[in-house]
Amino acid sequence: MPELPEVESVVRQLAPRLRGRRLREVELLDPRLRRADFRPALGGTVERVIRIGKQVEIRLRETRGCGNIRLLCHLRMTGRLVWLARDETPRETRHLRARLRFDGGELLFIDPRRFGTLRFVPEGCEAPAAGLEPLSRACTPVRLSGLLARSRQELKPWLLRQDRLVGIGNIYASEIAFRARLHPRRTAGSLRPEEVRRLHQAVRSVLRRAIRFGGTTFSDFADVSGRSGRFYAMLAVYDREGRLCRRCRTPIVRFVQQQRSTYCCPRCQPLRRLGMLVASSRARETR
Template identity: 50%
Template sequence: MPELPEVETVARQLNAALAGRSIRRIDILDPKLNGFDRAAAEGRSIAAVLRRGKHVAFELLAPGKPPLWLAVHLRMTGRLVFRDRWPEGADAPARAPRARFELDAGEMRFFDTRRFGSLRLEASLEDIPAPGLDPMGSAFTARALAILLRGARQPIKTWLLRQDRLCGLGNIYASEILFWARIDPRREAGTLTSEETRRLLFATRRTLRLAIRHCGVTFSDFQDSRGEIGAYQNFLRAYGRAGQPCRVCGGEIRRIVQQQRSTFFCPACQK
């Protein structure tokens, strides 16, 4: 599933490519999306594209009408791909789009092999669900993180995956963040000291910024809006490296299972 860096990558790329363009027509090609009100979005201009939680959010404007927000959740295999011109035969049956957005210049297509993704229109950005604190936002401070952690009895790795606490983090980045913060993933979340909480904050920001710089991680399905894969998997220090030497101390990276999900860590570096 695309996590925060992958969604941020797509949103930034689409903002650069689409801001100022207009939606001429929307073709819904999957019956599961028939409830989407395409007429309300057609004819509007795209003012901006940004990330809201794990959604790609498009601000849509029209003269004399209140703004609308198009929220796209990629879920497991969703992809938004824009091209100024699509080559003939680009929609092979195995990768047929669920929706097409014809713009005044170019076209965006929504691909989603497993069909779990969604399109919705909202009246405001705040109406798009993002229940937890955004770890890329200004409100993400050491004090705010300490308040969220207070009294939490879950292992810190499991806690990081709670979308009602920090929004947008998934399994890959939780392991990487804890590696850089030098915190054992089995530690009870509420037992972190002030110093460890600060390390967790800085490690979260650092990991996410580096991942965004490298356009996220691709292990299977993720491709950005240009149809290219991410590269951050080449820089991972913990995730997926069980049995390999730690790149800091030389010890062995271990794999354990927490709530049916793999966790990777260095027992020597992470306490």
């Protein structure tokens, strides 16, 4: 479910509700989460809530001299963070995996499939290097070109790699390839400068637009207050197999790459350059 735009939407809603609140109690209900050592975080005050790749980071300022603590939550496939103000009752407590009680309310971590993670990381214990933030200033066409260089991976699987660009998942990978008018099976390292520019533009515009619409609800994404994202209706190719391309009316096709669905418009996203198609059909005619 949650890719960069969905996590960004969650973070934007969570930040004003959490900022300045003090963490009072943590209850881990899923044994898979029990390894998280939250004790140093207790009593800490929320300084800021930001997104890092697909993760939510809640930074707590520590009061007992233990240093600041970063609470990192990865929602994976089905995780949700739900803010519950004091006196509000949760509408859905099934699959509740953790509750974090703050002054004035609590944060519920709900995750049916239990792939999600919660970690309490002392500031300074930095994670290993991750990929580039696609919406940051550092993400330029030149930088993207460098990341793509020499990769023999197919473009769409390449877009899913979190060690290159962070935040792109299966839905937006297809959407981005369509927007860039690049076939998902193109070899990532084979893009010409003009195509890299289109990809760069597509990555940023698709993600920004999805954020504007509050993310995509596929089956079970919901934001902090339980509302669903409005980007689903805007999808150009994802989950639209057999429906007509919004741009050229050709039926959208679905195929599988690395065991995951890929959607594209075979006409807007030709695998070979148009000139080559013309050339090969001419060759056929002359034969």
